Amino acid sequence: MQPEKSLTDTEFIALRDFIYKKTGILFSERNRYLLDARTREILSQARDKNAVSYIRSLCGPGGDPLEVNRLINKVTITETSFFRDPHQIAALTKNVIPEVAARHEQFGSRLLRIWSAGSSSGEEAYTVAILLAEHLKGRLSDWNITIFATDINEDAIEACKAGVYKPYTLRNVPRDLQEKYFLATSDGRFAVRDEIKRLVFAERSSLTDPAACKKYSGVDLILLRNVLIYFTTDAKTAVLQSCYENLRDNGYLFLGQSETAFGINHSFKLVTFVNAFAYKKPLPR
Numbered sequence: 307m308q309p310e311k312s313l314t315d316t317e318f319i320a321l322r323d324f325i326y327k328k329t330g331i332l333f334s335e336r337n338r339y340l341l342d343a344r345t346r347e348i349l350s351q352a353r354d355k356n357a358v359s360y361i362r363s364l365c366g367p368g369g370d371p372l373e374v375n376r377l378i379n380k381v382t383i384t385e386t387s388f389f390r391d392p393h394q395i396a397a398l399t400k401n402v403i404p405e406v407a408a409r410h411e412q413f414g415s416r417l418l419r420i421w422s423a424g425s426s427s428g429e430e431a432y433t434v435a436i437l438l439a440e441h442l443k444g445r446l447s448d449w450n451i452t453i454f455a456t457d458i459n460e461d462a463i464e465a466c467k468a469g470v471y472k473p474y475t476l477r478n479v480p481r482d483l484q485e486k487y488f489l490a491t492s493d494g495r496f497a498v499r500d501e502i503k504r505l506v507f508a509e510r511s512s513l514t515d516p517a518a519c520k521k522y523s524g525v526d527l528i529l530l531r532n533v534l535i536y537f538t539t540d541a542k543t544a545v546l547q548s549c550y551e552n553l554r555d556n557g558y559l560f561l562g563q564s565e566t567a568f569g570i571n572h573s574f575k576l577v578t579f580v581n582a583f584a585y586k587k588p589l590p591r
């Protein structure tokens with residue numbers, strides 16, 4: 307049997323640089339095997355099976371945006387689930403959502419905007435929608451709520467829009483909430499109920515496009531969890547700055563528990579909860 311062909315150094319660099327420019331994700335030498343594995347099928351179908359000419363064909367004037375999307379869909383890591391981090395869920399439930407909702411009520415505004423940035427297939431956005439529904443009890447319809455769910459991966463965004471999930475991704479959803487906010491489908495999956503689904507607005511958008519990110523401004527809460535892991539410091543700096551600008555005063559940013567803005571963005575105030583932390587945009591002095 308022929309051994310699987312690996313990327314040459316030149317091919318690896320061409321692919322790595324193209325993906326970095328498009329996404330902010332940098333495949334380091336350490337992750338080379340991952341890029342190799344994830345692009346093998348695409349390259350085996352490319353005209354001359356060579357990554358350098360494949361990239362050239364994507365960049366040229368006749369470059370096919372659908373092929374660019376196909377490559378991005380292959381190389382992005384979209385792992386996610388509902389109620390993924392119990393400590394952050396507790397902080398959102400006990401601290402952040404009550405605080406943000408009370409602030410709006412105090413000023414007579416019931417317009418709430420939230421951004422799940424790098425939302426993958428939407429489990430994170432729908433989780434926040436469920437937490438809001440629980441906090442606001444029967445008053446959800448008195449509020450004007452939009453949860454933006456954005457991702458660079460088109461397949462993930464389509465899955466978010468569909469809002470139908472395999473049981474495994476619901477494994478951490480408490481039974482009572484599962485019964486309340488999901489409908490079992492005939493093929494053994496779970497569909498998010500309409501009252502939750504209508505709160506989430508999903509669209510494909512890249513975090514490395516600051517102009518596109520401006521659309522999600524005036525938000526009270528940003529979830530940017532497990533997205534920056536593969537970004538370079540430059541890309542992280544730019545994305546965190548966009549988040550800062552998009553947040554309202556006193557708004558919160560949650561990163562993944564293993565991620566940090568430390569040494570990258572000095573404008574946020576670190577806030578700690580029980581076994582969790584977030585970044586808050588302080589009031590201007």
Ligand SMILES: C[S@@+](CC[C@H](N)C(=O)[O-])C[C@H]1O[C@@H](n2cnc3c(N)ncnc32)[C@H](O)[C@@H]1O
Nearest residue numbers: 329382384386424426457458459512513531532
């Ligand atoms: C591991 S998932 C995290 C999903 C969710 N936030 C969570 O923590 O469960 C990372 C997501 O970030 C997305 N992503 C990576 N680079 C991106 C970019 N430049 N713009 C928008 N989304 C991006 C990927 O497509 C992927 O769906």
